[in-house]
Amino acid sequence: MSLAGLLQRPGPTLRGWRQVWRSLSGVERGLLLPSWCLLGLARLLILVLEFPQLTRLLGTEIKTGDFCVLLAPQQLNRATAIGRAVELIARHTPWASLCQAQALVARFWLACFGIPYRLYYGARRNELGQLEAHAWLVAGPVFVTGGNGSERFAVLAGFASRRQAQVLFERHAQH
Amino acid sequence: MNLAGMNVSSKRSLIARDPDLIAAAVDGEMVMMSVKRGEYYGLNEVGARIWALLEQPLSTIELSERLCAEYEISPAQCQADVEPFIAELLSRGILRQQT
Numbered sequence: 001m002s003l004a005g006l007l008q009r010p011g012p013t014l015r016g017w018r019q020v021w022r023s024l025s026g027v028e029r030g031l032l033l034p035s036w037c038l039l040g041l042a043r044l045l046i047l048v049l050e051f052p053q054l055t056r057l058l059g060t061e062i063k064t065g066d067f068c069v070l071l072a073p074q075q076l077n078r079a080t081a082i083g084r085a086v087e088l089i090a091r092h093t094p095w096a097s098l099c100q101a102q103a104l105v106a107r108f109w110l111a112c113f114g115i116p117y118r119l120y121y122g123a124r125r126n127e128l129g130q131l132e133a134h135a136w137l138v139a140g141p142v143f144v145t146g147g148n149g150s151e152r153f154a155v156l157a158g159f160a161s162r163r164q165a166q167v168l169f170e171r172h173a174q175h
Numbered sequence: 176m177n178l179a180g181m182n183v184s185s186k187r188s189l190i191a192r193d194p195d196l197i198a199a200a201v202d203g204e205m206v207m208m209s210v211k212r213g214e215y216y217g218l219n220e221v222g223a224r225i226w227a228l229l230e231q232p233l234s235t236i237e238l239s240e241r242l243c244a245e246y247e248i249s250p251a252q253c254q255a256d257v258e259p260f261i262a263e264l265l266s267r268g269i270l271r272q273q274t
Contacts, residue, residue: 051213061210063197123199123206123215131206131217154199156208156215 020088027078031085035105039086039093042101055157058107058119060165062158066118067168071140075115082109083137083144100135102145107137115139116164122153189232189273190261196269198226209268216269221246222260232273235261 021029045054055061071079086106090097103119110117117139126132134153136146143150160168198207205218205226218226228241238261239254246253264270 052211054213055210121208123208123217124201125204125206125217131215133208133215154201154206156197156199156206157210 027081028085032089035086035089038105039097042104058159062160064155065168078113079139079142099146103135103137106145116161118160120155121157122155124153191232
């Protein structure tokens with residue numbers, strides 16, 4: 001899997017961190033340190049587990065299905081906050097926290113807050129003709145992690161929270 | 176030529192797509208992913224055409240015949256090119272043999 005749109009930047013200065021901290025909401029601040037730890041755990045799981053075992057942590061398989069559920073305003077805010085916090089702290093782990101790890105951690109937080117989500121894996125051929133893969137997480141209309149550039153990838157696998165998956169399967173049954 | 180697991184009697188058996196694979200057409204090529212194996216695959220235009228032809232299960236002979244009709248290639252050369260490709264896809268679980 002290549003670095004799909006993720007850049008590792010040098011760490012900000014202490015003053016830089018103070019500015020960042022001030023710009024964060026309470027939820028985002030609270031999520032930073034636990035997310036940092038979870039990203040480490042996610043990296044370990046990705047390295048150690050076979051992919052089918054890993055997918056059991058992702059939710060119900062929905063293949064390429066998509067169904068945008070309505071989220072309450074508080075859920076929208078929470079989902080956005082989770083995405084911001086995870087993507088922010090992912091840039092500051094000493095190991096590479098790529099799209100898959102970020103999606104895993106953010107998906108965990110969404111489940112904690114009871115927010116329905118869809119997690120997708122996709123692939124494309126980049127400008128050099130190489131096969132490139134990406135993972136991104138969506139909750140309602142919000143791209144939580146990996147949204148940047150995700151539209152360039154063909155969706156090849158999907159996983160969703162149980163409730164979201166149920167809604168999707170019921171819809172299919174109706175048609 | 177090493178036909179990697181394909182013996183003469185299996186040339187008449189049908190080749191079919193793995194139904195669990197999700198594939199997407201992108202710019203005349205195919206990208207696909209196997210969740211079971213955690214692998215991504217890319218097929219170029221000819222590979223993509225073979226994948227399209229295998230919408231219904233075919234034997235390698237039928238597949239070669241159809242490809243010969245579409246591409247400027249001799250039947251012998253076509254069969255010689257197709258068999259290793261099919262063998263590769265079989266070994267990766269992208270295609271399966273139906274008896």
